[in-house]
Every structure is written in structure tokens, then in C-alpha cells.
Amino acid sequence: MTNPLSQQELVQIAIRSVPEVWRTQLKKELQFSPELILPLPSPHLATVAWTGSNASGKMVLTISSAGARLVAQALLGTSGNCITEDTDLKDVVGELCNMLAGRVSTELRDRGFTGTLHPPVLCRTSTTVSANPPSPTLCLTHWTCGDYSFTFSIDIHPKAS
Amino acid sequence: MNQKILSIDDSKTIRLLLARMFRPFQVELREAGNGEEGLAQAKEVRPDLIILDYNMPVMDGVTMLQHLRHDPQLKSIPVIMLTAESNPKVISTVARLGVRDYVVKPFQEQALITKVSKVIPLHPQGTVSSNLPS
Secondary structure, eight states, X not given: OOOSSOHHHHHHHHHHHHHHHIIIIIOOOOEEESSOSSOBSSOEEXXXXXXXXXXXXXXXXXXXXXXXXXXXXXXXXXXXXXXXXHHHHHHHHXXXXXXXXXXXXXXXXXXXXXXXXXXXXXXXXXXXXXSOOOOTTEEEEEEEETTEEEEEEEEEEEOOO | OOEEEEEEOSOHXXXXXXXXXXXXXXXXXXXXXXXXXXXXXXXXXXXXEEEEOSSOSSSOXXXXXXXXXXXXXXXXXXXXXXXXXXXXXXXXXXXXXXXSEEEESSOOHHHHHHHHHTTSOOOBTTSOOOOSOO
16 A cells, blocks of 8 residues: 655645744744754653544654743743643643644645544653654654754554555 | 633643733633533533633543533533644534634634634723623
8 A cells, every 4th residue: 555645745744834833823933954953852742643534643743841841931921931840841742733733634634634633642752853764654854943943743654454 | 790711621731822812801711621621610600602622531522512502501602612623524513513613723813812702792901891882
């Protein structure tokens, strides 16, 4: 079975979707980096699964704690000061991943892949995100916004029959 | 008298965001983290408007909306959906359940305020609001 979308198509979807979410919700501009500029030690990681009739997959946002705090401040203004606990930072990252996944889901629907989103799954990871893993169905993009970097990946593959 | 808005979203981030957005207005904002809590709050508070997420644990937004519409005391409360889900099936289901508007995340804050103001009057803080004819 062939992949529903090529890696290049997924990269283009990410390049359209990620800056739009930052611009709309955070009023911030992003820079796309072909390769990760800085490693992200022990980052927050949010995963949103997507299930369609003929394909399924997931979107993953990975960002440092410092980056998540800056995102919270941009999103919530002074209310961002309420975001102090690790669980609250996870929630910020999860909601942002949810918005990114929603934007990507709209792009997938425009290409004939209608699906539904699942609630974000949140965790901290000890791994350092540093390289694009070799997978034909996965696109990993790296981004910089002022003082922080993050990664966003889209992995869409055909459903096993 | 303050308008009462009930925000039902499992994300504290969204609930804080809405609290910040409606702070300049004479609005009493109540919160719930899922549909079940939202129903209980709706019975207690009788809000003027509910802003409802779709994807939530325990009870999702569509199920909550179905319960709401079957309750004679609550069925007329206007609801605006605020969700990342843009699946046409979900949109047509909630449209049949009579939601007043459907806002997809990410969203322009001013656009949501405008949509809310079409459902309930939003008076800036510090102004005198009255329902009496002038």
C-alpha cells in the first residue's frame, strides 16, 4: 500500500500550518530551520493522534520547559504567571499541539483524508531531539521563535487492511 | 447584572485564555473541565452562554450537548463550540443540536468576542449596563 502523502507534502503542510498557529494565537513570527539549531534536552512532548477512514497517524510537538513558559506568556499575557507547575506547562504544550493538529487535519481533509482528532497525550521525555529519523511516512520540522526552538512532526500512514 | 459564561474545556490553558479575553467585560466566567462537570455547572449556574470544547475526557462536547438539549431547564442555553476539530460530521451533528456558532482553533480572539457579542450583550467593565429602555 502506498503512503497517503509524501514526506515532502507533509513538510509543506507543516510549513503552512505551524506559522499560522503561532501568528494567530501567539502573535509571533517563526523561522523554519531545515535542521535543528539546538538540541532540546528533556523536553515536553505532546502527541495528538488522528484517525481517518483510510489512513491514520499522529502529530507531535516537542519543546523545552523554557520555551513552553515563553509560549504561555505569549498566549496568556499576565495570566501566564499562573502557569508555574509542570502539569500546567504540559497543558500549554498539549493545547498548542491540539491546535496544530487541528490545522493539519484541515489540510488533510482538503486532500481527501477526513479524520478525527484524539485528546493530546502529554509527557516529558529524557531523549534529546536532534535528528530527522529515517521514516518514509514521518516529517519532522524544526522551528525557532526568538529565544526558543521546537520541533513538530507529522506521521500519516495508510491503515492496515 | 453580569452575563454568565460557562467555559467547558479540559485544557486549563484555554480556560485561562478565555478568562483573560473576557476580563475587560462585565462577565462572570465559570469553568468546567469536561462535559459531565459542565452539565452540573449549567444546572447550578444557569449560564447565559456556554463555550464548549468537543474533545474531552469523561464526557465529550457532543454528548454534553445532547444531554443539555434534552433537559427542559437547560435546553435553551445558547452554545458556541470552540474546538480544534473541524470534521464535517462533527460540525453537522452539533449544528443539528442547535449550536449558535462553531469556532475552530487556532482562533482570532476578536472574532470570538464578536461572535459572543452577537449572542449576549458584552458591556465593558466600568460602564453602567441596564436592560431598561432608555
